[in-house]
Amino acid sequence: MRGLAWFVGAGLAVCAVGSPASAQDAGEAMDEALHDALGARRAGDVGKAQDIISSAVTAFEDSFEDGVDVYCASSPTATITYMALAASQKHKAIAVTDSYCDARFLLAYQLAEEGTYAAAAQAIERVLVNDPMNSHYLNELGFARSHAGDLAGGLEAYRSAQGCAGLADESDQPHWTALALRGQGWVLIEQGKWDEAEAAFHESLEFEPDSEVAQSELNYIAQNRN
Template structure:
């Protein structure tokens, strides 16, 4: 997994509604000011959790992420709106359009809450607690359903469970949303991960032609894609075995 890369991007945790000139802002509301201070504290906790992960302390990192999760769950427990976590205006608008199509009132928050769930899932995978990791990643997906990085990591869990239909659906969703919503430094990685995942599911479900086509596309884009080349070799071996049976 590559969850720690999320923390390398300076814009991922910005409030989508931030950026208004201070001179035109109304006097600070005490509740708004308190929530802003709390948001800044939660952002610092994300950084602390990432540092704990880098130093090989996933259990302690999970404790940090749980503090963030508990903070936002408490804040929004009585919310009547559908809550999303968005990275920037394009994702915010997409979620508002999604909610409108479902006739739901909705609100887009900064990504911190969803990232905390994602990073918790990352830590739980490190601890080989796959069931708990899946639950955390599904929470991240629910808050940020168009985030391709979250979708790919969740699809990896489904792939490990050999839940081929759900893995394929989730990888395809990740691929669909890469162009519009991937973080700039993760775009190529997320697209490749989605393509690898889709092709792997095709291969495992007997659709060797479809898998081969995707792996060749990956190699055209990146001739150094050793994974795609290895999988093409596997497909060739499978075809040879099938030919012997016939």
């Protein structure tokens, strides 16, 4: 593993807040804000990116109806799953643009870049309230927790990420699964569980056969295990 690629990018999804017209406007504004924030980050202006996101998130949340569960529509399968979950709990729920969660995740990414992993983990946990089965976020939670010293919590998050990879878009499922397995392997090395770590990296190669990271970790295990 030895470091993960944090932010992959945002897609456009459904927004179901308020009336149809206001829902579309709110979703488009959130999407545009995330685009602008990413542009500011690429230009090296992290402060501007944070300001854009904070302002947009506040405005977007002001459009939510009280007492409604809010889920990010990160994939069609996830959206259906969340709506079914809410219905089973007799909760009123809405699915909103995934830019809402991605923007907040970007703030967590900044915390991790600064090396404040515990704070990053807490920020990701808050995003997961609105997209609890997002394999990408769960993988990054595993990264943040484990680098903050919470190896058990990191391993738990990586295993959850593996279990939830099937809710991602079909083309992304192998990557999130492999990433989760590599994360597990890294934590297991740190815990001194060499056999389990080796098995995790070998399994990850079933999903990303050309991964130099996995092969490097397998070489590391071969050279360092007792």
